[in-house]
Amino acid sequence: QEYTGIKLEVLEWGNDVKELISSTKELEGVKVYMVAATLRPETMYGQTCCFVGPKLDYGIFKVNDKEAYLCTPRAARNMAFQRIFEEEGKFPQLASFQGSALIGTLVNAPLSVHKDGVRILPMETVLATKGTGVVTCVPSDSPDDYATVTDLAKKPEYYKIQKEWAELEIVPIIKTPSYGDMSAPFLIKELKIASPKDKDALAKAKELAYKEGFYQGIMLIGDYKDMEVQKAKPLVREKLMNAGLAFVYNEPEGKVISRSG
Numbered sequence: 687q688e689y690t691g692i693k694l695e696v697l698e699w700g701n702d703v704k705e706l707i708s709s710t711k712e713l714e715g716v717k718v719y720m721v722a723a724t725l726r727p728e729t730m731y732g733q734t735c736c737f738v739g740p741k742l743d744y745g746i747f748k749v750n751d752k753e754a755y756l757c758t759p760r761a762a763r764n765m766a767f768q769r770i771f772e773e774e775g776k777f778p779q780l781a782s783f784q785g786s787a788l789i790g791t792l793v794n795a796p797l798s799v800h801k802d803g804v805r806i807l808p809m810e811t812v813l814a815t816k817g818t819g820v821v822t823c824v825p826s827d828s829p830d831d832y833a834t835v836t837d838l839a840k841k842p843e844y845y846k847i848q849k850e851w852a853e854l855e856i857v858p859i860i861k862t863p864s865y866g867d868m869s870a871p872f873l874i875k876e877l878k879i880a881s882p883k884d885k886d887a888l889a890k891a892k893e894l895a896y897k898e899g900f901y902q903g904i905m906l907i908g909d910y911k912d913m914e915v916q917k918a919k920p921l922v923r924e925k926l927m928n929a930g931l932a933f934v935y936n937e938p939e940g941k942v943i944s945r946s947g
């Protein structure tokens with residue numbers, strides 16, 4: 687599987703990691719980016735937050751003297767063999783913590799309409815075995831993301847978050863003939879999905895949203911507005927890569943576990 691790794695620069699650390707970060711000497715003057723693995727770079731305009739698995743292990747890994755990436759150790763290891771870090775095969779770990787410690791951290795989401803940054807929030811269904819363990823949230827076009835932000839906004843105390851972190855405006859990114867200008871909320875309603883735990887229905891909704899978005903979608907926003915998604919997708923990806931905000935991340939064959947089984 688070939689993903690695009692999106693670099694979300696950390697603007698302000700959440701309370702639970704702040705001290706650890708400031709007491710880590712090797713991070714002085716180093717920019718840290720959370721790396722989200724996506725198959726849909728064309729939807730980055732609609733990012734409203736970014737998810738980590740609260741119980742998963744994460745680390746900060748040194749790329750070079752100026753940059754470090756935050757992801758699962760498993761993903762860092764894969765990156766080390768894809769010439770993403772300075773020295774092939776090496777992925778020096780500068781810090782480690784659980785995803786829960788990152789909640790509330792403010793990051794810059796490239797291309798997002800939310801220019802002041804978006805928050806790191808918990809998503810129970812993030813898989814440790816896929817991508818980077820960091821999932822950028824596009825609730826207009828990803829049913830999983832829509833179900834999760836809806837749930838987070840319903841129970842902010844339970845999740846120990848500020849309600850408004852889960853309530854950034856959701857804007858239309860892609861129009862399709864079957865699902866209108868926001869596929870995810872449309873499909874959540876259509877398939878009567880009540881919670882992020884509704885696994886089978888969400889897998890179905892994801893598949894439908896992928897197909898319709900890719901084959902029938904038209905961009906509603908950005909440099910490639912009015913263009914077919916099929917054509918715009920590689921162009922948005924290229925634009926992000928040229929700006930140094932994204933890179934190619936490959937998932938080794940055979941290790942991918944799909945949620946639909």
Ligand code: ZZB
Binds near residue numbers: 814829896
């Ligand atoms: C932004 C985005 C916008 C995504 C969208 C999807 C959609 P796949 O096909 O199963 O490989 N993802 C990435 N890593 C994980 C993980 N570790 N655990 C759970 N979800 C993960 O799925 C790849 C997509 O699943 C990625 O692309 C990411 O969410 C999420 F509008 O990034 B995506 C209809 C889907 N729409």
